[in-house]
Amino acid sequence: MVATQILAERQAAGRKARERAKRSRHAEIGNTKRDPIELLEASSAGRVEALVPLRYGRMSLSPFTFFRGTAIIQAHDLAGTVNSGIAFPICGDAHLMNFGGFATPERQLVFDLNDFDEVAPGPWEWDLKRLVGSFAVAGEHMGFGRGAIGEFVWSAVHEYTERMREYSQYSSLDLWHEIISFERMMELAKTEEGRSLLARTSKKAATRTHESVLAKMATQQNGKWTIQDAPPALFHPTGPNSLLGKESNWTDTEAWQGKLARAFDAYLDTLPADRRLLIDQYELHDIAFKVVGVGSVGTFCLVMLFVDSHGTPLFLQVKEARPSVIARYFDAKAHDHQGQRVVVGQRLLQAASDSFLGWTSGPAGRNFYFRQLRDMKVSAEVERMNATIMQGYARICGWALARAHAKASGKAIEIAAYLGSGERMAEALTGYAMACAAQNEADYKAFMSACRSGRLQARSDEDMAADFRI
Structure with a gap:
């Protein structure tokens, strides 16, 4: 079969998918007849009990920080909508704060998706809906009007569309090598203000090293580096500031000779030989528990601190x-x-992934993945x-999401x-984004009512930190 015929058949298949899911129906918000608190409680099950109040x-x-921590609610609602029938490993939590800059192994600064905890096969439009919903929620929180928010959504959707059309012309190998560098973004920035912001961000990134x-x-003391406790966000698992509880005090630096050493060896087996x-070439100096993000709290x-013979550190996040x-x-x-799901999904969706990305199994049957801390x-x-x-x-995020989807x-x-x-699609998703923000x-x-009534307990970082002050 000649290439032009194959191309035509694939294009026809894409258009036929509109019969399954009319584009106008993507304005529908889905199944919202549920108790959001029950869903939150379900997503908190199995987390460190003392840290769940910090999560809340x-x-x-x-409303924006709430949205960031409630991927489970949006996924539940989207399950009640039509979908295109085109599914593959998607990010699963592609809100606007889960994009960012980082260095490739070749030390080039790139922009891409950077959180893959929820990666799994799903309809590609779920990622796009998570993205536009986040712009509507954030826009309202920041005081922008509906007109401005509509422009954010329109820009993200049209950039996604235009880039996907462009990528449909790429060979498989060219698409695999496609990368969104800060240099490219600066060249394509539409305003001097945007170029200036990208330049400042690039300069800032250069300072964010191990x-x-x-x-x-x-x-450092006597040639050994020790991570300093800063509870509740950072503490030693078996130390006096630990929030893990006796049943979870299963790790510290000394315990590395036991269960964790085996878990680390299993992680090493998932890495290339080099x-x-x-x-x-590094020696382990210390291990601490670190509370990260919003959705991942608990x-x-x-955090593992390694140091080489020159005194240069390497921080790995487990x-x-x-x-x-x-x-x-x-x-x-x-x-x-x-852990393997996260790593494979990240490698598939990102243009260039962390050199130390790998996975392992830990105590109590928990699965983990490794990456550099910063x-x-x-x-x-x-x-x-x-x-x-x-x-x-919004345009940059739409571009990055299209690149990730096209590659994956x-x-x-x-x-x-x-x-x-x-x-x-832009018209439908504008309606969806507004409805998503309202929901x-x-x-x-x-x-907030559940927090005030005592059904849920919510504590701030400052409140919990005060528990450790003398």
């Missing part, structure tokens, strides 16, 4: 991988190892953006054909 405390700051973390997080040899997360909320609500084959990683300071910068950021799926041709000009506001009010 961070979520309580605003060495900079070492100076902030650890102290990375294993590289890690062999899951097990360790993060618990729990079952994806996408897998819970979309009928797809479950992955046997959640390697020129930077995130957007969304709450400081004006409307022009926010719209530009190999179905850019079908998706581009389904989208067409993008006008109908999120209602869920947030129910959440």
Whole structure:
């Protein structure tokens, strides 16, 4: 069969998918007849009990922080909507704060998706809906009007559409090598303000190294570096500031000769041989428990501090991988190892992934994945953006999401054909985003009511830190 015929058949398949899911129906918000508190409680099961109030405390700051911690609620609702029938491993939590800059192994600063805890096979439009919903929620929180928010959504959807159309012309290998560098973004920025912001962000990224973390997080005594406790966000698992409880005090630096040494060896087996040899050049100095993000609060997360013979540090983050909320609500084959699911999904969706990305199984049957704690990683300071910068950021996120989907799926041709000009999808998703923000506001009010009534306990970082002050 000649290439032109294959291309035509794939385009026809994409257009035919509109029969399954008319583009106008993507305005539907889905199944909202549920108790959001029950869903939150389900997602908190199995987390460190003492840290669940901190999770709720961070979520309580605003409707936007609440949205960031409730991927389970949106996934539940989306399960009640039509879908295109084009499914593959999606990010699963592609809100606007889960994009950012980081360094490739070649030390090039790139922009991409950077959180894959929920990665799993699902409809590609679920990622796009998570993205536009986040712009609507954040936009309302920042005081933008409906007109401006509509422009953010329109920009993200049209950029996604235009890039997907472009990627539908790429060869498989060219698409695999496609990367969104900061240099490219600066060249394509539509305003001088945008170019200036990218330049400042690039400069900031250069300072966010393992060495900079070492100076902030650890102290040296007798040639050994020790991570300093800063509870509730950072503490030694078996130390006096631990929040894990006796039943969970299963790790410290000394215990590394036992269960954790075996878990680390299993992680090394998931790395290429050259990375294993590289890690062999480092000595473990300390291990601490670190509380991260909003949605991940209460899951097990360790920071390992290694130092080489030159005194140069390497921080590895060991993060618990729990079952994806996408897998819970979309009928797809479950992955046997959640850490492997995250790593494989990240490698598939990202243009370039962390050199130390790998997975292992830990005590109590928990699954984990490894990555560097900080390697020129930077995130957007969304709450400081004006409307022009926010719209530009929406375009960049739409571009990055299209690139990730095109690479991961190999179905850019079908998706581009389904989208067409993008006008109908942009109109539908604008309606969806506004409805999503309204539903999120209602869920947030129910959440805050549950916190006030005592059904849920919410505590701030400051409140919990006060427990450790003398």
